Amino acid sequence: MNRKNFPEEIKDLVIPDPSGDFVYRCLGCGKDWGIDDLLYTCPECKSVLLIEDRAWDRLKKIPGELWRQVFDYRKVVNNPALKGIFLFYELIAPVIPLEDVVCLGEGHTPVVEANEALQDWVGMKFFVKNDGQNPSASFKDRGMASAFSFINYIMKQKGLENVLAVCASTGDTSASAALYAAYLGEKVKSVVLLPHGKVTPQQLAQPLGNGATVLEIPGVFDDCMKIVEFLADNYPVALLNSKNAWRIKGQESYSYEIAQAFNYDVGNLVVMGPIGYAGNITAIVSGFRKLYGLGIIDSLPQI
Template sequence: MLERYRDLLPVTDRTPMVSMGEGGTPLLRSRSIEKDLGLKALYFKLESLNPTGSFKDRGMVLAIAKAVEDGAQAVICASTGNTSASAAAYAVRHGLKAYVIVPDGHIAMGKLAQAAVHGADIVQMAGSFDDALTVVRDLATRHPVALVNSVNPYRIEGQKTGAFEIVDELGDAPELLCIPVGNAGNITAYWRGFEEYFRLERASQRPQMWGFQAAGAAPIVLGHPVANPETIATAIRIGNPASWTQAIDARDRSGGRICAVTDEEILDAYHRLASEEAVFCEPGSAASVAGLIRQHREGADLSGKTAVCIITGNGLKDPDTALGVQANIRRSEADIASVERALGWS
């Protein structure tokens, strides 16, 4: 990714071009939901197939490379999960120490396990993600550690390459880009990427940016911070997004919208993606699809439009949600006749 788009990224001859194969994620065409919504085409951008299972790798590869370029020996982040997993992995590749601060009880275990197995020092802090981010921003000014949250501008620069890839594969920008909104760095990054390609005449249009927050963690929708955000979508359980202003700018300049979806709508989209599209994602990812479905239900005319939904993280990140699905499992004895009966074939 760094090599492919180096002419559009802030890299120098001193930037270590260490990669784990991030970027180049597929655009999967919908086989079911597209028809239900009357779209010309619907694609899922499977950022869940990045090396650590989320979109965070796009920004982290650049943020940590630049930290190494600047002489850093350690990195630190606050995280709801995916950032910690990515930071810990890329720190290992560069031989750095990773420090991770997570909100106690508000992180999916799959993500915490990733950071732990990569050897990060982890502190589970009382309070919310927003509290943790406030603390790490202060720590980064007091100690010799590089902050690699999305307030680090290199994170946004790396993540904008997702927009480049969409245009490169489709031949132009889609009419609609649907994306979950938590800390709001990703909607900021995608809009920057589409704008840059448009200015370079590599795209003839820019999409409307449709961002979706969980109803229990929807500060941008409500117009004020949420002190105690709550949602099953832990990746976007954020009450005071660091990139709030930039997300509003992306929404307004694109003629888009930022709306809320309920946990029930998120889980419905989560199940539909898995059972109808063969896409297993974490609940936060499903917010992009849940939001698109809700907009159609509320009267948005999608006919003739191409939409791309960003699938931000892998379903294995949040095994508890997956294990809550009612599985169609039956027992049988160890013989053909018993298995046939269990299958309903006899």
């Protein structure tokens, strides 16, 4: 659809320009840090960082009903950068120019109603959001799209040519990270740490097939995680586990898509999601709270 056919009040909003004032904010001491570096824990107190938009209130100047129209009409815009999770650009990472967005077709996975027999067995009506249809067959692609878009952006800003992307994994994270790293080409080298003997050949196939260097480490996942955390704290590497705040931003898209799928009427929903290190549930709660704060939804679902 040509933009000239859109409602007049949203024509200037459908194709967004970069905006916002993003910082890393420490969950421990509350201090803000600039986003012009690859940073994963607070340099002062070593607590976890999340990303905050200090100019968030600018988005409140646009009524929630108008935001609904923007996101709904944007689905038919022929702009590759807005086809994936960045359909919700202003809510995820509006500081990243559209030309730096990395989209491999993640997001917008179907919400499928369970069949009658399964609903009878469970005792209620329920739906499944099939994130197995993401590029690497995992919800992790949502976070990787955001994280690698930032990596792509910061590499251009700083003229970086050789970035090491690392993660610890037992399957999904490594597959997703290796896929998105491969898309950026030779300037990003992907290294995956897996616990020796704890990963199936099928789980090894995806990172290896995407050109990652796979290292099997004696021990369990936590032992692998300690190594990548040490690397991230002491060397300029791109950490791609859930401690990467940009991954949390991308996984917020789960909430935005659910709201859109149910016509922004989610007050009677109970939303359930997988939890490991709590990155995904953090993102889901954050996403719905943002929608509520902007008046895009009138009430919050139960999480």
